[in-house]
Amino acid sequence: MSENVGRAFQRASSYERERLEQEERTLDWRSRPPAYKFYTHVPVISLPSPLPTPDEPPLPDLLTCVARRRSLRSFAAAPLTLLELSRLLWASAGITARFTTPYGQDFYRAAPAAGALYPIETYLVVSKVENLEPGLYHYRVAGVDMLERPIAEGSHSLEQLQTGDFRSAVAGAALDQPFVARAAVVFLWTAVFARSEWKYRERAYRYVYLDAGHMAAHLALAAVALGLGSCPVAAFYDQEANAFLGVDGSAEGVVYMAAVGRPSRPFATRRPEAELTARPKA
Numbered sequence: 001m002s003e004n005v006g007r008a009f010q011r012a013s014s015y016e017r018e019r020l021e022q023e024e025r026t027l028d029w030r031s032r033p034p035a036y037k038f039y040t041h042v043p044v045i046s047l048p049s050p051l052p053t054p055d056e057p058p059l060p061d062l063l064t065c066v067a068r069r070r071s072l073r074s075f076a077a078a079p080l081t082l083l084e085l086s087r088l089l090w091a092s093a094g095i096t097a098r099f100t101t102p103y104g105q106d107f108y109r110a111a112p113a114a115g116a117l118y119p120i121e122t123y124l125v126v127s128k129v130e131n132l133e134p135g136l137y138h139y140r141v142a143g144v145d146m147l148e149r150p151i152a153e154g155s156h157s158l159e160q161l162q163t164g165d166f167r168s169a170v171a172g173a174a175l176d177q178p179f180v181a182r183a184a185v186v187f188l189w190t191a192v193f194a195r196s197e198w199k200y201r202e203r204a205y206r207y208v209y210l211d212a213g214h215m216a217a218h219l220a221l222a223a224v225a226l227g228l229g230s231c232p233v234a235a236f237y238d239q240e241a242n243a244f245l246g247v248d249g250s251a252e253g254v255v256y257m258a259a260v261g262r263p264s265r266p267f268a269t270r271r272p273e274a275e276l277t278a279r280p281k282a
């Protein structure tokens with residue numbers, strides 16, 4: 001019986017001591033693919049600062065957010081604020097620090113990524129966000145200078161690719177899962193595979209999925225911190241999802257999605273987490 005494709009991939013992308021030690025390990029920086037994607041000639045909307053201000057009430061602590069997180073598929077009709085969306089984007093994909101490469105400065109981001117290569121792009125189907133037209137958007141992580149080097153100016157903004165109601169199109173691509181159409185925002189993460197392949201070759205195909213998973217986990221916890229809910233979605237028709245975003249599925253393809261919205265009932269009415277985590281009486 002022939003080996004199935006998943007197992008063949010796992011084997012072919014395994015590191016083996018003998019093979020790895022023989023391989024040429026130096027990186028050719030001149031052949032590094034561009035680390036940022038931009039849409040030009042589209043409206044660009046800058047997002048409010050995601051960081052908490054001193055005058056706002058503190059957000060729930062991290063462990064409370066972990067305890068409260070559940071995949072949410074029942075969304076209220078109320079919209080998200082632009083500040084909430086800004087925080088979700090920043091917590092999952094935003095820049096948090098600088099570092100230096102042989103070609104100048106670059107940025108670390110909120111979620112870890114293998115080799116700091118950041119192969120994952122974020123697209124949004126916006127349906128219900130205050131002061132933001134419904135439509136399809138792409139997250140601009142950082143700006144660029146005249147030499148196309150990343151800079152902080154122009155970072156953390158949205159490129160408006162198309163306005164319109166894309167709820168049924170995105171839910172259709174997501175295996176017709178109805179809750180996806182009821183989300184205030186759907187995050188769609190694509191991988192630009194070459195960014196990671198440049199360094200990791202076949203093994204890159206393991207790492208890009210892990211990178212996307214970290215971003216989704218950050219999004220899920222940030223959503224809970226803001227009193228929102230999310231559900232990860234990996235069940236989608238690949239061709240439909242890629243065609244929806246206008247990517248080819250090979251150089252760049254959808255790897256993951258998440259539906260986000262306001263919960264249709266407050267967290268407090270759900271089963272208290274203390275019940276599950278309480279220590280037994282001595």
Ligand SMILES: Cc1cc2nc3c(=O)[nH]c(=O)nc-3n(C[C@H](O)[C@H](O)[C@H](O)COP(=O)(O)O)c2cc1C
Binds near residue numbers: 071177
């Ligand atoms: C990789 C992955 C893919 C998922 N895809 C879907 C999906 O397509 N549709 C869905 O309703 N839930 C999806 N989920 C959510 C899981 O069903 C959910 O995480 C699981 O039931 C555990 O529940 P919890 O998230 O509330 O802890 C996915 C979760 C993961 C991690």
